[in-house]
Amino acid sequence: MLDTQEECIALLEKLRWDGQPRCPYCDSIRAAPFKLEQRYHCNDCFTSYSVTVNTLFHRTRVDLAKWFQAIHLLLNEVRKVSARQLAQEINVNKNTASYMKVRIRQAKKTEDLLLNELSKHLKATYIKLNNLV
Template identity: 30%
Template sequence: MKPAKTISIIELLSEYSTEHKAVKWLEKIRWNKKPICPHCGGVENVSKQRSKKHTYWHKDCRKQFTVKTNTIMHASKIPTQKWVVAIYYILTARKGISSLQLSKELGITQKSAWYMLQRIREACKQGSFKLSNVVEVDETYIGGKEKNKHANKKLNGGRGAVGKTAVFGMKERGGKVKAMVTRHTNKSTLQGNIHNNIQAKSTVYTDNFRGYLGLSGFTHKTVNHSAKEFVNGMAHTNGIESVWAVLKRGYNGTFHNISTKHLNRYR
């Protein structure tokens, strides 16, 4: 199966050079050929509004709508053309794009760009599902180093993970990734997340962190990082660690700071 071809930003802007082209593209994606009323699901007795561009009227439920109704673009005054470009950036920027940078690219306020980014990220959620087969599991910590903080912000509680936010992640080999902010990295929390998100009897690879000891219901194999062991046969966590590498490059190079409150939005 060949990977999907990513078009360039020049090709994108040429393809959707006007608001009309952008709306028509969205209508084709959402409805194919025939508009469907998002209020009642009806397809009959739908007509175009003459007084309003790209607006439809459904005679049966007596409501008007556009292709953006009940979507992440609902009631937004930002042109569809700019939404298309924003979606392109968030899907192609490997390390992410900040709201400040997006605001400059689109010619809108930083507040509007932040709103768009959070809406698009919300739409990218894939719902509830469980990973299976071979799954790599690991945890990481996001946040600034204690030594780089102002004196009044230092916790003076030690090194390493002090003052950082824990993120727990699972990567199915050749498949999807699930990650979540977690308040604790103890045995009950980590193993509870594994049971909730990975199908029973799957093969789970972890490091030798004590929180994974005694994991039952799975074929569990570990690598001993503390002894400089990074691969043990087929057992390794290189895949999920690559996910953390991309996350941290985005944190350090693009976003610079992500609050614990909003960190889950950057999955």
């Protein structure tokens, strides 16, 4: 799967923006990247933003790799996954896992396209990894 925060951000940028950062506040494509952070500065409305703004990952402290694992487990499993099982699987506490489940469930209603694309990509990656083992 995706192991580092940078790999996860790169995948989100590809799926959400197709390589062209777009300001979530004014919809401008005129942006400059910050060198040391995975953020951008809009040259039209002068705000800074990241790829996670207006997504289920916005303002989270949990690594994106753990979010991606949770999405893969919750959307591709045949049987239901409890918060306790999810917590053990992705190595977070039960309350965090429960919060993640709620956010993912809400995102299925509002961010269906991004979540579906991400789920497809994660499923394909997981299948490739299983074939290598």
